[in-house]
Amino acid sequence: MRPERVQIGGIPALLYGAPAERGYLFLHGQMGRKEEAEAFAVAACPRGHQVLSIDLPAHGERQGRGEELTPWEAVPDVRAAWEWTERRWNTVSLRANSIGAYFAMLAVDRLDRALLVSPILDMEGLILTMMGWAGVTEEEPSTTTVPVGLPEVKAPVEPVETQPLSVMTCWPSSLWMKAMKSFAASLRSPFVAMLNGRQMG
Numbered sequence: 001m002r003p004e005r006v007q008i009g010g011i012p013a014l015l016y017g018a019p020a021e022r023g024y025l026f027l028h029g030q031m032g033r034k035e036e037a038e039a040f041a042v043a044a045c046p047r048g049h050q051v052l053s054i055d056l057p058a059h060g061e062r063q064g065r066g067e068e069l070t071p072w073e074a075v076p077d078v079r080a081a082w083e084w085t086e087r088r089w090n091t092v093s094l095r096a097n098s099i100g101a102y103f104a105m106l107a108v109d110r111l112d113r114a115l116l117v118s119p120i121l122d123m124e125g126l127i128l129t130m131m132g133w134a135g136v137t138e139e140e141p142s143t144t145t146v147p148v149g150l151p152e153v154k155a156p157v158e159p160v161e162t163q164p165l166s167v168m169t170c171w172p173s174s175l176w177m178k179a180m181k182s183f184a185a186s187l188r189s190p191f192v193a194m195l196n197g198r199q200m201g
Contacts, residue, residue, distance in 0.1 A: 017045030023089040026053040029098030033060035078107035
């Protein structure tokens with residue numbers, strides 16, 4: 001499948017598939033790149049969708065630009081890509097991996113469907129866990145300056161008809177289920193979780 005190369009405000013992107021009324025924004029995870037969308041596009045495009053995939057900061061074609069994969073750099077890019085898709089398609093859905101899913105939850109407030117693979121849903125919890133692995137506590141003084149002004153997560157104001165929120169994970173836990181149900185509720189979307197082909201609570 002040969003994608004069309006596009007630039008969205010300086011963000012390198014690939015557009016897969018013939019013109020359509022429906023599309024997916026594909027977001028890779030840490031160490032990923034926009035070309036990872038091809039396998040998904042091979043499945044989605046014959047079903048009447050286009051797929052737009054972008055390189056997140058410091059990834060793919062954006063390596064060596066002095067960028068970092070942080071919310072304050074990535075979220076505006078995800079929002080710009082999302083707005084591009086909304087101008088192009090009648091129905092916009094999301095397919096995101098790992099930290100790409102986290103950035104999407106910060107940037108996107110309305111969507112038709114979300115397919116999330118190993119999404120990071122609790123960044124604070126992840127950071128605290130990683131600090132524990134490194135033997136670092138919250139009480140230790142920090143030498144890092146954290147920029148302020150992160151965008152707020154916005155829930156839809158008006159009810160919208162949506163498809164069920166579909167997710168895949170390797171380690172479903174009660175915390176994971178609670179976080180996913182909360183995310184689906186903020187989108188006013190039904191929530192369905194599958195494990196080994198069976199629907200979970």
